[in-house]
Amino acid sequence: MKLNMLAGLAAATFAAASLAATEAEALAIDFGYTGAAQSWVVPDSVVSIQIEVWGASGYTAQLNAGGEGGYTIGTLSVTPGEILWIVVGGQGLSAGTNPSMPAGGGFNGGGDGLTNSTSNDAYAGGGGGGTDVRQGGDALTDRVIVAGGGGGATGNSGSLGGDGGGLSGETGGSAGGDSFPGGAGGTQTTAGLNGGFGFGGSATLAQTPWNGGGGGGWYGGGTSEAHAGGGGGSSYIGGVIDGEALRGGNVGDGMARFTYEMAAPVPAPAAGLLLAGGIAALGVLRRRKAA
Known part of the structure; x- marks a missing residue:
């Protein structure tokens, strides 16, 4: 016995x-805005990561809010030892007081706005940058998940920036209706005015001044015509599992978060x-x- x-x-x-x-331990790591790409090596035993990304918001001009950055979540399959690149978007800034110099686009694709005033730097601003994670390299084509940035606002009544995020970003607000339309939001295949793959549209001197910059994203939002806000950039979930992309929700710089499990051996x-x-x-x- x-x-x-x-x-x-x-x-x-x-x-x-x-x-x-063999008991797993859940860990999380946050990546804040730095103004440069950040790298991260996948730890031993980690084969899957939940990724959350927040796009940056556009510039707020006087009483008109810049567009909010979007939120995206999904699960990424990874290999221990591989390098992931994290690029966190920066908030859109003032376009300044020079009507001949577009400025203010946030880091990672935010488009520049353009003021019409030499005396007030709160009249227009740039779009916010998108936030993304890249696998297999650090090029725009290596992005596997993206949260779109918000469009920049102008000081004219109703000229808010469009929210970034979702599969299509929001169109910017306008004070002049169809005569002065806001910048279009980016979609899964097209960008707004002067925007492109990975970057929002910037105002140019060929346009009548007082323009908000477009938000960065999978495809960027467009800059506006005169007296209107820029459009929001689109998000992307094509490289992850169980992805979801929501429009708006974040004000300020972007952020990224990884959540994963590691074995905790005795x-x-x-x-x-x-x-x-x-x-x-x-x-x-x-x-x-x-x-």
């Missing part, structure tokens, strides 16, 4: 040690001593029974 009990104890000890050695000496003790006791009992 004692032999059977001790054998059971040894087996239970071994099972407990094995279970503890220190080898502790597990080994437990198992060795059980086996040794089993041997002693067997010798006593034989005697």
Whole structure:
């Protein structure tokens, strides 16, 4: 009876040690705005990562809010040791007081706005940058998940920036209706005025001044015609599993978050001593029974 009990104890000890050695520990890491691409090496034993990204918002001009950055979530299959690139968008800034110099686009694709005033730097601003994660390289074509940035606003009544995010960004607001339309939002295949793949549209000197810049994203939002806000950039979920892209929700710089699980092994000496003790006791009992 004692032999059977001790054998059971040894087996239970071994099972407990094995279970503890393979128990997963959930970890999360955040990547804030730095103005440059950031790299991260996938740890040992990690094969899947939940990724969340937030796009940056566009510039707020006087009482008109810049467009909010979007939110995107999805799961990415990874290989231990591979490098992922994280590019966090920067908030759109003021276009300044020079009607001959577009400015203010946020880092990672935010388009420049253009003021019509030499006395007030709150009249127009740039779009916010998109936030994305890249796998297999650091080029725009390596992006696997994107959150669009918001469009920049102008100081004219109603000229808000369009929200970024979703599969299509929001069109910017306008004070002049069809005569002065806001910048169009980026979609999955097209950008707004002067925008493109990965960047929002910037105002040019060929346009009548007082323009909001487009938000960055998968495809960027467009800059506006005069007296209107820029469009929001689109998001992208084509490189992840169970992806979801929502429009708006973030004000300020963008952000990215990785959540993943790693094995949390019990220190080898502790597990080994437990198992060795059980086996040794089993041997002693067997010798006593034989005697």
